[in-house]
Amino acid sequence: MSAPAAPRLSVLFVCVHNAGRSQMGAAFLTRLGGDRVEVRSAGSAPADAVNPAVVQAMAEVGIDISAATPKVLTTEAVRSSDVVITMGCGDACPVFPGKRYLDWRLDDPAGRGVNAVRPIRDDIEQRVRGLLAELGIPTAP
Template identity: 65%
Template sequence: MTAKPSVLFVCVHNAGRSQMAAGWLRHLAGDRIEVRSAGSEPADQINPIAIQAMAEVGIDITAEEPKKLSDAAAQASDVIVTMGCGDTCPHFPGKRYEDWELTDPAGQPIEVVRGVRDEIRARIDKLITELDG
């Protein structure tokens, strides 16, 4: 792992789960950990309900945009967290992988998205503890 660990969050559309995870990690770890997010098939915009759920906890992800997953982003990351992208996520030898099974917030009501947001927060807390070592 590099001196400053880096984490890449990947989901299909890079519009919900991966954006919320990146928002949490930036918020909780500050500049101690480099944060990236991407999608195998990026959407046109971030899910407005995900934006709303994150705003409720004081995290603004409105400036983010869904990004296409690139080999360069994956290769530059120490930890790659996948969220429901299955076989569309590439695998790079020597990387630490985690697969977080989370409900896709697309088309879900705010109550469901809040639950996903809170579950992501718990996983981010654990990841930060591991990376801070």
């Protein structure tokens, strides 16, 4: 008889507009964590659409987020996550005991072209890889 599967870790990425940094973080974690991680993203003041320069920068590394839509941050999203990664949303994110909070200080890609977004994208990818290693979750091929 095999052991029951370990519960999936749930990670929430939060930034102000949910149109750049948090979308990239969620996309990288989805790609690299596979089905071992449940991934969410949200914004404290969501934009109408994901930043086109972010969509282009992610497409350059083979990740299509063109269908992603910004979502509003809810208390329930935070409550149901094991790890909450904030990316410049200030005090807008509710805090619950027992959750792990990380604050990733990253430049905001809003209003910037793809050349400015690439280093932010690459930084986020490295942070996601580091998080997975720290959590002992192997990266998907």
